[in-house]
Amino acid sequence: MRIVVALGGNALSERGEALSGEAQRATIRKAAKSLVMLLEADHEVVITHGNGPQVGYLAMQGGAFPLDVLGAETEGMIGYVLQQELDNAYTPDAKFATLLTQIEVDPDDPAFQSPTKFVGPVYSEKDAARLSADRGWSIGKDGEYFRRTVPSPRPKRILEIDVIRLLVGQGVVVICAGGGGIPVVHRADGTMIGIEAVIDKDHASGLLARDLGADAYLMLTDVEGVFENWGTPNQSLVTKTTPQDLQRMSFPAGSMGPKVQAACEFVTATGGFAAIGALGDAADLIAGTAGTRINADW
Amino acid sequence: MRIVVALGGNALSERGEALSGEAQRATIRKAAKSLVMLLEADHEVVITHGNGPQVGYLAMQGGAFPLDVLGAETEGMIGYVLQQELDNAYTPDAKFATLLTQIEVDPDDPAFQSPTKFVGPVYSEKDAARLSADRGWSIGKDGEYFRRTVPSPRPKRILEIDVIRLLVGQGVVVICAGGGGIPVVHRADGTMIGIEAVIDKDHASGLLARDLGADAYLMLTDVEGVFENWGTPNQSLVTKTTPQDLQRMSFPAGSMGPKVQAACEFVTATGGFAAIGALGDAADLIAGTAGTRINADW
Numbered sequence: 151m152r153i154v155v156a157l158g159g160n161a162l163s164e165r166g167e168a169l170s171g172e173a174q175r176a177t178i179r180k181a182a183k184s185l186v187m188l189l190e191a192d193h194e195v196v197i198t199h200g201n202g203p204q205v206g207y208l209a210m211q212g213g214a215f216p217l218d219v220l221g222a223e224t225e226g227m228i229g230y231v232l233q234q235e236l237d238n239a240y241t242p243d244a245k246f247a248t249l250l251t252q253i254e255v256d257p258d259d260p261a262f263q264s265p266t267k268f269v270g271p272v273y274s275e276k277d278a279a280r281l282s283a284d285r286g287w288s289i290g291k292d293g294e295y296f297r298r299t300v301p302s303p304r305p306k307r308i309l310e311i312d313v314i315r316l317l318v319g320q321g322v323v324v325i326c327a328g329g330g331g332i333p334v335v336h337r338a339d340g341t342m343i344g345i346e347a348v349i350d351k352d353h354a355s356g357l358l359a360r361d362l363g364a365d366a367y368l369m370l371t372d373v374e375g376v377f378e379n380w381g382t383p384n385q386s387l388v389t390k391t392t393p394q395d396l397q398r399m400s401f402p403a404g405s406m407g408p409k410v411q412a413a414c415e416f417v418t419a420t421g422g423f424a425a426i427g428a429l430g431d432a433a434d435l436i437a438g439t440a441g442t443r444i445n446a447d448w
Numbered sequence: 449m450r451i452v453v454a455l456g457g458n459a460l461s462e463r464g465e466a467l468s469g470e471a472q473r474a475t476i477r478k479a480a481k482s483l484v485m486l487l488e489a490d491h492e493v494v495i496t497h498g499n500g501p502q503v504g505y506l507a508m509q510g511g512a513f514p515l516d517v518l519g520a521e522t523e524g525m526i527g528y529v530l531q532q533e534l535d536n537a538y539t540p541d542a543k544f545a546t547l548l549t550q551i552e553v554d555p556d557d558p559a560f561q562s563p564t565k566f567v568g569p570v571y572s573e574k575d576a577a578r579l580s581a582d583r584g585w586s587i588g589k590d591g592e593y594f595r596r597t598v599p600s601p602r603p604k605r606i607l608e609i610d611v612i613r614l615l616v617g618q619g620v621v622v623i624c625a626g627g628g629g630i631p632v633v634h635r636a637d638g639t640m641i642g643i644e645a646v647i648d649k650d651h652a653s654g655l656l657a658r659d660l661g662a663d664a665y666l667m668l669t670d671v672e673g674v675f676e677n678w679g680t681p682n683q684s685l686v687t688k689t690t691p692q693d694l695q696r697m698s699f700p701a702g703s704m705g706p707k708v709q710a711a712c713e714f715v716t717a718t719g720g721f722a723a724i725g726a727l728g729d730a731a732d733l734i735a736g737t738a739g740t741r742i743n744a745d746w
């Protein structure tokens with residue numbers, strides 16, 4: 151089976167823990183252990199990952215580089231450790247490649263008018279106001295705190311898709327589209343240029359899964375799956391569902407919403423299946439014995 | 449012709465200028481214009497690049513990540529912009545791939561006992577002493593200033609060489625081994641792990657050129673070529689030379705020394721030619737009309 155697996159940014163760094171080389175490696179190692187089960191079952195695996203905590207950390211450190219370059223940095227800092235830990239966890243001889251990935255977005259995407267994607271740490275109202283004034287950041291309210299918000303346009307085209315397809319076809323385990331890919335736009339003169347945005351990783355990975363004709367699209371995160379009535383006494387895990395059924399439910403815009411939407415788009419477009427679940431459950435999600443499985447029909 | 453081109457870190461950021469997204473892009477754009485002439489002549493081109501200023505910048509910003517991870521970050525931040533500017537400068541349809549690259553070094557390499565590679569900005573003696581105390585950095589004297597020094601072990605094996613070879617064979621323009629590659633060592637249990645070091649980019653690129661059976665190995669930097677009696681009234685550009693002749697001259701350890709050594713090793717091992725010269729002279733270096741050309745014999 152050809153499987154695209156998207157690792158959640160939150161699943162790659164402990165919530166509330168300061169980012170460091172050691173902490174990042176420890177959480178990535180856990181992810182690698184789960185993914186290795188897919189390699190051992192001889193699936194063709196293409197891996198993407200989030201970068202929310204990391205891109206926030208880099209943006210905090212200095213304002214000298216724009217978000218597209220910071221995104222490229224996180225593809226390096228996360229992709230490298232992920233490849234190394236996967237290679238270490240998987241004993242047979244295998245080829246791995248971590249590829250920088252640019253994804254074209256539409257400069258007229260309405261997202262550029264209303265930045266909604268949270269990046270980086272939470273701030274008090276006062277600190278947020280100061281950062282907004284000093285750095286020109288958009289600020290949004292996340293629960294009771296404040297965070298930086300950036301535009302999150304829809305992914306249109308993966309520039310490196312031919313290279314990714316070539317590598318996958320040759321049996322290489324590819325890590326790509328980290329952080330949702332580096333957002334770029336076409337200019338009037340025909341050239342491409344990076345833009346200040348963060349593409350949603352689940353939508354970017356969904357586009358990748360469709361482009362590669364994947365049989366399955368897995369989204370691994372820090373919760374067990376999709377829940378109905380989340381946060382209420384009636385919350386219950388949705389185990390088997392369809393795009394039609396999911397469209398009747400509602401989900402938080404920032405986290406589960408894009409996952410559900412990306413899953414539905416993939417399943418509807420391809421007839422393959424999608425699954426959403428916990429980082430450690432990759433193999434069980436494929437087997438259908440954990441998390442939320444989305445089929446076109448049952 | 450199959451050509452490996454190494455871009456000097458100093459050639460990718462103006463000396464003395466503060467690092468920023470805009471400044472980095474402007475200098476990389478100049479490099480891309482020079483490289484495009486090689487693509488237009490239908491050569492197979494594999495590109496590597498330095499990262500001295502960038503890795504120094506990242507190391508200054510925070511101590512939370514070790515040098516291997518910072519190296520991976522610079523492969524992202526430089527490789528992305530380089531790929532984009534190359535793609536913009538080269539009109540025909542071409543495939544580009546920027547690949548994270550790990551290079552194995554020997555944990556018993558004597559370099560770990562005596563860090564000699566300068567990274568990052570220059571400091572006064574007082575600031576250097578404080579940084580040494582605060583961060584455990586080794587400090588060395590660079591001219592009249594002080595800089596951080598890190599171990600620079602010899603590259604032994606490029607972990608992604610099969611993938612690079614595969615891509616080059618399929619006509620993909622590959623950017624890889626940025627910053628000399630991410631240094632990793634083999635542990636007793638058979639796994640690999642990153643290590644605090646910076647591999648010399650010219651040696652790493654030379655290994656790559658030998659592994660790929662390149663016909664030519666170009667090192668582009670911010671000087672015109674190799675000079676005899678550099679810095680004296682008698683200095684003269686060496687235009688045509690051989691490894692034997694070069695071994696009779698002496699060069700500064702930090703900058704021209706490794707280039708000359710890497711050139712000699714490549715020429716001696718393969719019978720191909722090496723050339724050292726200015727960033728803008730890529731095509732003339734191949735033609736033999738600029739810079740320093742090193743042949744096995746003439």
